[in-house]
Structures are given as C-alpha cells and as structure tokens.
Amino acid sequence: MRLRRLLANTLATLGLVAATSAATPGWAERLIVSVSNHRVTVTPNYSGGELVLFGSVEKDDKTLPHQGSYDLVVTVSGPRADMVTRRKERKFGIWINTDSRQFLQVPGYLALFSNRPFDQIASPEVQRRQQLGLNNVLLMQRVGPDYGDVVPNDPFRSAFVRLRTEHGLYREATSAVTFLTPTLFRTGIPLPAEVPIGTYNVEIKLFADGALVTKADTAFEIVKVGFEQFVATTARQNGFVYGLVTAFMALMTGWMASIVFRKD
Amino acid sequence: MQLYLPIADIPVNVFLILAMGAAVGFVSGMFGIGGGFLMTPLLIFVGIAPAVAVASVASHIAASSFSGAISYWRRRAIDPLLAAVLLIGGTIGTALGVWTFTLLRSLGQLDLMIALSYVILLTTVGGLMFWEGLRAMLRVRRGGAVTLRKPGSHGWVHGLPLKVRFKRSKIYLSVIPVVMVGLAIGFIGAVMGIGGGFILVPLMIYLLRVPTSTVIGTSMVLTLVTMVFATMLHAVTNHLVDAVLALILMVGGVTGAQFGARAGQKIRGEHLRLLLGLLVLAVGIRFAVELVIRPQDLFSIRESGGGGPP
Numbered sequence: 001m002r003l004r005r006l007l008a009n010t011l012a013t014l015g016l017v018a019a020t021s022a023a024t025p026g027w028a029e030r031l032i033v034s035v036s037n038h039r040v041t042v043t044p045n046y047s048g049g050e051l052v053l054f055g056s057v058e059k060d061d062k063t064l065p066h067q068g069s070y071d072l073v074v075t076v077s078g079p080r081a082d083m084v085t086r087r088k089e090r091k092f093g094i095w096i097n098t099d100s101r102q103f104l105q106v107p108g109y110l111a112l113f114s115n116r117p118f119d120q121i122a123s124p125e126v127q128r129r130q131q132l133g134l135n136n137v138l139l140m141q142r143v144g145p146d147y148g149d150v151v152p153n154d155p156f157r158s159a160f161v162r163l164r165t166e167h168g169l170y171r172e173a174t175s176a177v178t179f180l181t182p183t184l185f186r187t188g189i190p191l192p193a194e195v196p197i198g199t200y201n202v203e204i205k206l207f208a209d210g211a212l213v214t215k216a217d218t219a220f221e222i223v224k225v226g227f228e229q230f231v232a233t234t235a236r237q238n239g240f241v242y243g244l245v246t247a248f249m250a251l252m253t254g255w256m257a258s259i260v261f262r263k264d
Numbered sequence: 265m266q267l268y269l270p271i272a273d274i275p276v277n278v279f280l281i282l283a284m285g286a287a288v289g290f291v292s293g294m295f296g297i298g299g300g301f302l303m304t305p306l307l308i309f310v311g312i313a314p315a316v317a318v319a320s321v322a323s324h325i326a327a328s329s330f331s332g333a334i335s336y337w338r339r340r341a342i343d344p345l346l347a348a349v350l351l352i353g354g355t356i357g358t359a360l361g362v363w364t365f366t367l368l369r370s371l372g373q374l375d376l377m378i379a380l381s382y383v384i385l386l387t388t389v390g391g392l393m394f395w396e397g398l399r400a401m402l403r404v405r406r407g408g409a410v411t412l413r414k415p416g417s418h419g420w421v422h423g424l425p426l427k428v429r430f431k432r433s434k435i436y437l438s439v440i441p442v443v444m445v446g447l448a449i450g451f452i453g454a455v456m457g458i459g460g461g462f463i464l465v466p467l468m469i470y471l472l473r474v475p476t477s478t479v480i481g482t483s484m485v486l487t488l489v490t491m492v493f494a495t496m497l498h499a500v501t502n503h504l505v506d507a508v509l510a511l512i513l514m515v516g517g518v519t520g521a522q523f524g525a526r527a528g529q530k531i532r533g534e535h536l537r538l539l540l541g542l543l544v545l546a547v548g549i550r551f552a553v554e555l556v557i558r559p560q561d562l563f564s565i566r567e568s569g570g571g572g573p574p
Contacts, residue, residue, distance in 0.1 A: 251330050
C-alpha cells in the first residue's frame, strides 16, 4: 500500500494526464498516466538512463468490474527523420554500396512495451491495425515510384529495424509492462546514450478480450545541454563563424607550441 | 575519461584520442610530415565517421604545420614566391576537393572513395618509398655514394614556358608544373583529409628540383594554407568539423611532434625513408583488406536530408 500512496503522490505532483475515454458503449474505463520526468536533460557524460511510466485504469461507479484481465501496449516514438538504408554488394572484388531504400519520416527512437506477447493480446488483424509490435508499426518507405510500408521480412525493412535495435534505438519488450495491482501499472522506458533530441510521444493502449478499450497519450522531451550541444548547434547554424573559430584555434595551438618548444 | 564529441556524435575516451594525437605527432615530427595520412585512418578505425575524420583532421594538420612553418620561417627556409605560386593551385584544388567530397557524400559513395584513394595512394607511395629506401641502404652497405638525383639533367618540366626565377630556392622554373602540383595536393588533401606532405616533398624534390634547404618549409606553408582553407570549406558546406576532437588531436600532436623530431635526428636518412615507406604501405594495406573482406554487416543506415553525421 505504501507504493500505492507513493504513486498517487507522484501522479499528483507531476500533473495528471487523463485520457478521453473511448466511445465504446458499456465500457467506461479511463487511463491515467504520467512519466517520471517530462523533460530529460542529457549532459555530455550521459551514458543512458531510464524513464518510468506510471498509470492506472480508472472506472466510474456505474461500470461493472471487468471480468478478465487488462492488457496494455505502450508505444514510445521519438523525433522523426528521413533515413537511408544501403546495402553493400561485392563488385570488382570489393564491397561497395549498391542498392538503397529511403525511409521517410520514421521515428529516431521507437519502443513498444506490453504486459504479454502481442499475439496473446489481440488477433493478427487487430495487431496490424493498432500497429502492435515492430513488425506492425508503419515505417513509410519510398519503393520505386510508390510510398508505403512493406512486409516485415523485406530485407531492407528488417535490416533497418535490426540495426536500429542493435543501437538500442528501436526496441520491443513484451513483458516490460507490469501490473502492480489489477489496475495499476508501470513500465520503464530505457533511453540509450545516443537518444536523438526532441519530443517523444507516448501512446498507451488498453485492451480487453482482444479489443481496444481506450487509449491515452503523454509526451516528454529530451534536450541536450552543455558545451558540446552548443558546439553542435553552432556548427550547424553558423558554419562560417564556426570554421573561422576552429581555424583560429588551430593557428593559436600551433603558435603556442612553437613558443613552448622553442629550442634557442 | 569519456567525452562526447559534438559533431562525430559518439562518446570517446579523451586519453585514447590524446595518445593517438601524440603517437601520430611523434611519427610526424620524426619524418617531418603532417601525419594526416595516419591520423585520419586511426580515427576511422576507432569508429568516427570517415567524413567527420577527414574534415576534423584538416584543422589538426593546420595546427601542426603552423608551428612547423614558424620555425622554418625563423631559419629563412621558406621560399615565399614558390609558396605563393603553389598556393594558387592549392586553393583551387582544395575548393574542387571539397566540392567533390560533398558530391560523393550525397551519392553515398564517400566512404568507399576515401578508402579506395587511401589504398591506391598509400600503397603506391609507400611501395616507392620503401623500394627507394631499400636501394639507398644497399648502396650505402656496398660503399657507393648516395645519389638522390643526377645533377644537370633536365626533364620535360624544364621545357615548359612561363618561367620564373625563384630567388630563395635558386631555381629557374615554369609556373605551370608548380601550380599543377599545388592543385593536385590541394585536391587530394581536401578529399582524403591529409596534408599531403609525404607526396608533396618528393614531388618538389624530384619533379621541380627544389633544393632541400627550402623544400620542407615551403611545403609546410602550402599545407598550412590549404588545410585552413579546407577547414573553413568543410565547416561551411558540410558542417562536419568536430572542433572538440580537433583540439584534443592538436594538443597531442604538437607535443608528440617535439619528441619525434629529436628521435628522428638519431636515425640515418635512408633508414628513415625505409621506415616511413613501410608505415605508409601498412596503412594502405589495412584499407585494402577492409575493402576486400566481407563486411560484418552488409546494411548501413544514414540519416538523409542534411545535418548530422553521415
């Protein structure tokens, strides 16, 4: 019970994010969720961390208690960007980039968490429609003249997901959401050192008996602070000044060295 | 101590980079070269994107060649007119090089081109240096005189028009080959992230017949200006110069160079050339192996559409 009080306090201080309940008649569940920190500052020596998402399934008095258990799927998606996946092939005895596929406005970070495997939560049809799992998330691509997503085992798509997963930027964990009580849940959101900066959207979907009951949204922001970030921003926005300063720094270092090590 | 490199976008160990800078500085001081051809590959091998390595090493070489140029200037070992003519070609070559770099990067073939040019240039130059050093050593052992060039022999270079008298170097030479040499060095310097000293010095000695008294000092001026120019252009067009990385390299490099220079004086000239040739050859072969063996992962992801490391 202590945990419950602690959780209630946390939710109260952070400001509650309540969901609009789904318009399914007969169900009046509501999700109340919050992340442990809405603004994560990444310092130069940041080596990864974890956010915690808390939440509770609320029911109004008129709703009969639900018989079965609830299922939850949490989708965290980071800032979107265009990316290119390239494939190397052996040509003239050496390995060079030949084929490529463009991924349009795909999340820089993508995590899908649930309390049990997706195929136990819902039917394949619902999984696809609700984008449950990395195989079902929509990753827009340019394939020749067309735009769209492809089958999960497409070589470029699977390589893309695999490489992002290796860097800890895409992840899927089907036991990451834990129910502390039948209605109270939590999940950790791991953030590796390479997290892109920007706004992260968190979408929480509540399922019961294989159907979507309700969903809620929240968000958090990742900002990088410190000298390194200042340097990166300047390099991008004021290339000329940045180049001048770097060149000047090089000349000063060289000049200093010639004074310090002068042999006469 | 871990430090996050803002442009390279990876955390690195400061002492590792500092040690690399010092080691390359030692070698460069020992052989009287900029060391870019060693620094850029080392950075690539520790995981820094080739494009960022090339752009950042340019400023590192600018620092080391500036301290070198100052000491050569004090000794009056720089030919200002020759340097100026070389620079005409050098600046054009650098601009062309950075333009080519940007083009290749957008085509997704930059890493391959960097690796390929390293293989070709380093194995050729390294092989020649090694061979030349070996022959010189054998000649010394047999008791013969070391002759680097035959005096009085005039090649095709000396038949070209637009001749100018370079007073400090005491040579009378057409500006055409001088500009061409500057152009070539500027170009490969900008594309490959090297100062080009290890190619420029032999070219100046064997092709332009510049006397050894002014050759290193003058080549350092060319390296200095082209590398400052390359730093500027890489910063403005590609935003790839990592100032934090460059600073660590510079500090390590200029320190190591002082000790390298002292060590270099204790080794005989032909041994030095043989060693340098071996070193250049080894780096070239390392790149060749990388290209030929099957990569661990055939796929790679790059963010497209401006900004960020490639």
